[in-house]
Amino acid sequence: MGKKRLITRRTAxxxxxxxxxxxxxxxxLSAQSGEIAVGAMVPLTGPFNVSGQQYNFSLQMAQxxxxxxxxxxxxxxxxxxxxxxxxxxxAVNAFLKVVRDVNPPFVFQSSYxxxxxxxxxxxxxxxxxxxxxxxxxxxxFKKNPWMFRIRPYDGLQSLALAKQATDGLGKxxxxxxxxxxxxxxxxxxxxxxxxxxxxAEIVGMExxxxxxxxxxxxxxKLKSAGADCLICISYGKDGALVLKLAKEMGIGLPVxxxxxxxxxxxxxxxxxDELVNVYGVMDADLGPERGPAVxxxxxxxxxRFKIDADPFxxxxxxxxxxxxxxxxxxGPDKEKIRDGLKAVKDYKGITNVFTTDADGxxxxxxxxxxxxxxxRDLKFIRTISP
Amino acid sequence: MSQQLIQLIVSGLAVGSVxxxxxxxxxxxxxxxxxxxxxxxxxxxxxxxxxxxxxxxxGLPLFVAYPAALLAMAMFGVVFYAVVFRPLQNRSVVTVIxxxxxxxxxxxNGALMTWGSVPFRPxxxxxxxxxxxxxxxxxxxxxxxxxxxxxxxxxxxxxxYKTSLGARMRAVAQDRDAAxxxxxxxxxxxxxxxxxxxxxxGAAGILVGPMWFADVNMGDPIALKAFAAIIIGGFSSVPGxxxxxxxxxxxxxxxxxxxxxxxxxxxxxxxMILFLLVRPQGIFGxxxxxxx
Numbered sequence: 001m002g003k004k005r006l007i008t009r010r011t012a013x014x015x016x017x018x019x020x021x022x023x024x025x026x027x028x029l030s031a032q033s034g035e036i037a038v039g040a041m042v043p044l045t046g047p048f049n050v051s052g053q054q055y056n057f058s059l060q061m062a063q064x065x066x067x068x069x070x071x072x073x074x075x076x077x078x079x080x081x082x083x084x085x086x087x088x089x090x091a092v093n094a095f096l097k098v099v100r101d102v103n104p105p106f107v108f109q110s111s112y113x114x115x116x117x118x119x120x121x122x123x124x125x126x127x128x129x130x131x132x133x134x135x136x137x138x139x140x141f142k143k144n145p146w147m148f149r150i151r152p153y154d155g156l157q158s159l160a161l162a163k164q165a166t167d168g169l170g171k172x173x174x175x176x177x178x179x180x181x182x183x184x185x186x187x188x189x190x191x192x193x194x195x196x197x198x199x200a201e202i203v204g205m206e207x208x209x210x211x212x213x214x215x216x217x218x219x220x221k222l223k224s225a226g227a228d229c230l231i232c233i234s235y236g237k238d239g240a241l242v243l244k245l246a247k248e249m250g251i252g253l254p255v256x257x258x259x260x261x262x263x264x265x266x267x268x269x270x271x272x273d274e275l276v277n278v279y280g281v282m283d284a285d286l287g288p289e290r291g292p293a294v295x296x297x298x299x300x301x302x303x304r305f306k307i308d309a310d311p312f313x314x315x316x317x318x319x320x321x322x323x324x325x326x327x328x329x330x331g332p333d334k335e336k337i338r339d340g341l342k343a344v345k346d347y348k349g350i351t352n353v354f355t356t357d358a359d360g361x362x363x364x365x366x367x368x369x370x371x372x373x374x375x376r377d378l379k380f381i382r383t384i385s386p
Numbered sequence: 387m388s389q390q391l392i393q394l395i396v397s398g399l400a401v402g403s404v405x406x407x408x409x410x411x412x413x414x415x416x417x418x419x420x421x422x423x424x425x426x427x428x429x430x431x432x433x434x435x436x437x438x439x440x441x442x443x444x445g446l447p448l449f450v451a452y453p454a455a456l457l458a459m460a461m462f463g464v465v466f467y468a469v470v471f472r473p474l475q476n477r478s479v480v481t482v483i484x485x486x487x488x489x490x491x492x493x494x495n496g497a498l499m500t501w502g503s504v505p506f507r508p509x510x511x512x513x514x515x516x517x518x519x520x521x522x523x524x525x526x527x528x529x530x531x532x533x534x535x536x537x538x539x540x541x542x543x544x545x546x547y548k549t550s551l552g553a554r555m556r557a558v559a560q561d562r563d564a565a566x567x568x569x570x571x572x573x574x575x576x577x578x579x580x581x582x583x584x585x586x587x588g589a590a591g592i593l594v595g596p597m598w599f600a601d602v603n604m605g606d607p608i609a610l611k612a613f614a615a616i617i618i619g620g621f622s623s624v625p626g627x628x629x630x631x632x633x634x635x636x637x638x639x640x641x642x643x644x645x646x647x648x649x650x651x652x653x654x655x656x657x658m659i660l661f662l663l664v665r666p667q668g669i670f671g672x673x674x675x676x677x678x
Contacts, residue, residue, distance in 0.1 A: 045495060047603040049503040180648045207648035211607035213598035216397050217642035217650075220390050237505045237599055248516055249393065250523040265504045269599055271514065307504060 036071075036332050037078040038323070039098035039107035041115070046085035047210070050236060050265055051111055054313025055133070056081065057305045059108065062320030072327045079320075084110050088118035095119045099126045105332035106130070106323060111151070111312055113139055114182050120144055129338040131319040131362075133312065136182055137190075140359040148341050148360045150319045151283055151312070152352075154183065157258055158190035158233075160281040160366040160384040164256045165195065165229045168279070168368065168381070171254070172200045175227030177218050177242060179234050180207035187233045187258070203227045210238065216245050223251050232257045236266030247274040259283060262369065264308035267376045275371040282367055283311035284351045285378045297350045311351045315363070318349030322362075392522035394639040400528040400597070402635020403535030407590040408612035409619070409627035410542060411583040417559035417622055418579040419471065421482045425490035426587060427609030429466075431497055433459050433584075433591025434600045438506045448511050456588050463584025467577055497602040510596035531593045538589055539628055542582070546624060555579065559622075611638075614658040620671030629669060 040059050043052030063079045071077055080102050082094035091110060098104060099122075106129050109116050113136030120139065123130050123146050130147050132139065135154035139147065165171050174195050178184035184207065192202045203225040206218035219242070222230060230253050232242050239261030246255060254277045260266060262280035286309050288295040297317065301309035325347070326340035344362060347354040354362040365385040369378040408430060415423045423429075436458045440451035470489050474482045512526035546552035557565040558575050566572050590608070591600075598604065611634055619630025634654055641650040661668060 045498060047601075049498065050505070050601075053503050208642075209648075209651050212651075213594070213604075213607075214397055214401055214639070216393055217639050218647045220393055221643060221647070224390060237601055240505075241598065248514070248523065248525050250516070269505055269507045307502075 035076045035078040036073060036327070037080050037102045037104050039095070039102055039104045040079050040081045041084045041091055041094050041098070041108065041110045041119070042081055043085055043110060043112070044081065044083040046087075048086045048110075048112060051260075051263075051310075051312045052084075053307075054310055055108070055111065055316035057301065057307075058309070058313035058317040059320060061301060061304065062317045066320065066324050072324045073331045077320075077324070079108075080104070084115055086112075088115055091115035092118050092122060095122050095126075099128065104128065105327070105334050106337055108132075108316060108319065109147075110134065112183075113154075116147070117142075117182075120147065123147060128334055129341055131316075131323070131341075133315055136186060138182070138186070140361055143359060145342075145360070146338055148356060148362055150315045150322075150354070150362050152363045152366045153361055154187050155190055156364070156366055156384070156386060157281055158187050159194055159386065160368060161187075161231050161233070161256050161258065162191045162194035162198070163384055164279055164281065164368050164381075165231055165254075166198050166200045169229055169254055169256075171229035173203045173226055173228045174200055174231060175203050175222030175225060175229070175253075176205045176231045176233065177215065177222060178205070178207055178232070179238060180209055183235075184233045188231075191231055191233070208238070210235070212238070213241060214245070215242050216249060219246055219249060219251055223249075223253070227253060229253055230255045232261065234258060235260040236263055237269065240266045240269040243270050243274050243278060247271075253277070254279065256280070259311070259366075262378065263310035263312060265310065268308075270376070272371075272374050272376055275376060276373065279368060279370050279381070280378075281384070282369060282378075283315065283363065284367055285369060285380065286311065286314060286350070287378070289380075294350050314351045315349075318347075318351050318354065321349065322347055322354060389520070389522040390643070392519055393524070394643055395636070396519065396522070396524050396528055396532075398636035398639035399632060400531045400635070401638060402615075402632035403532050403539075404590050404594055404608065404631070405612045405615045405634050406539060406628045406631025407535055407586050407593075408608055409616040409631050410539065410624065411586040411590075412609075412612060412616055413622060413624065413627050414579050414586075415583050418555065418576060419475065420479065421471070421475075421486065423583070424483060424486045424609075425466070425470075425493060426583075426612070427605030427607075428490045428493040428497070429459070429462070429584060429587035429605070430591040430594070430608050431600075431602060431605035432462060432493065433588030434508070434595045434604065435497055435501050435506075435591070435602075436462075436588065437592040437595055438501065438508055438600050441508050442506060448509075452592060455592055456585050459584040459588025459591075460581045461584075462588070463580035463582070464577060466584070467580040471576075471580070494602055494605070501600075501602065503602065505599045505601040506595070507599050508592075508595035525597075527596050531597065534589070534593060538586065542586070543624060551578075611654065614654055616668070617658050618661050618668055620668030623668065623670035626668050626670035 042056045059079050066077045084091040084094050109130045109132035111133035113134035116132045116134035116139045131150045133151040137155045165174050176188045178188040204222045208215045257280045259282040262282040286298045298309045330336035330340050344356045352363045356362050365383050368381045372379050437455040440446050440454045474485045510527040515526040516523045517526050554570045615630035615634040616627050620626030641653040
């Protein structure tokens, strides 16, 4: 005689469907229960996770700070994170998932141009205002009214790199080494144009793949071509490798590096003597000399997350605070939030001063730094703006 | 000889010898078990990060830290055999391969959770010393990488071709069933193979850490180039893995210097494809056909 089934297949299946439904729709239920949920597309895993970690943490901190101060529009803020890895298709699917499951009035996009570009058509379809931090000029060239950039665009970085090499250091024969992707290549091309227009010479432009670990051939070529200064457009780890190799090989030229190399996670990979004659551009340094608000942010970030804060993360914190300011006035209405973000003017954040222009760019200056000899500490030189 | 040429040769040899070590790990596992272990890249990553733990986080002197890391990687090989390979070994080859791919992703994310996403810079036994080689500034660590890699390759070659244990390993690689019938402990030799693979990839990780920094995504690009190396050298050939690794390393450096720095990876894989088309057995491999 067979055992009596305590649970029928139909019951089990119904239970699974109910469970799946609750799991899928829990964010909606949560949002309906007195929270305002916003989406955040963050590379939590994969090769972009070093910077993704920064704004994962900074957005967590912003959420907690906002909720400790009354929330947003009278409700608690909930940031719903989705992992976008290093893939455009994953980024698009993550955005669609958040739109479908959460129906947020706002979404934070990732800091990678390639993912911002991939997601941009969906942002238009969904008509949800977004902040993003990818620097590629191609994004703001789309003139998407729903997208707002919270970092300096790469054209500004190229200007800063070129100006520091030529006007700042007085060099005339510039070699450019850059990561071969849609961040490095347009940046290198833009910098080379500015340099040539300024009367200096580009002696060589050498690329490397993002996964490369040995750029000695490229450095040797630029040195052999007669460069008197190098510009390096890279991310953090690969930029650190370039500086290490340049020192090892005795290249002996000043190097002006892009912002990814200036963040603490990258600088900590480089020995102080490898930072001699290195100049960098960065959104901002989060040092205590910037004032008590910045010092407090950096201190709390370090205490909570055990790593140094950098401007790739703090711009998202600023973005969240700007969002709070806007939503406190207009509530969770997507169009009103969009219009409120368009009207942002002279908002003084941790990282920068934010003013929205016609293309949705909210940051319009970069800082140039040198390195205090014998240390990894940055010394402010000047601000560059268009 | 120009300084640039010397620089390229030494860099190519250093990079290529790492590819050779990893390629040998691929070959050993494949020959013994019939499986291409697509988690090999993550073995390199774990080897590097175990050295990060022993050298940086525990602060052990290098003469203790390195052997400790290699011992840990030997044990990692045993665990991988027991947990991943052994349960799947009687499944189809495709299942086992997919299993290694999947477990590679798990290992990579485990490394991310354990050590975080911020890269480390392990120190070299030679610090950041640079030596003058006919006027070219060469990193002492790069020379160390070449020397240690060739030492390990030499030891492995001696083990496989000059010892009775190696003869038994080759017997298992040739015909597992016949070896079993001859009284050879096939299971024990599988374990030994995975131990050696763990040590080889661990050594590769330890050697590249000071050169290329340690980060959790470092393994796959290295394994991909090592795979190209064994295709070029000959998939079942130990000398082939060595020569293939060196050729890939040199091709990378010279391709970047004289052809295109942007597309040097493409050049390497183009050479691999050409070999697959023209000489699929590789430089040292034997052509094997099946009779209808």
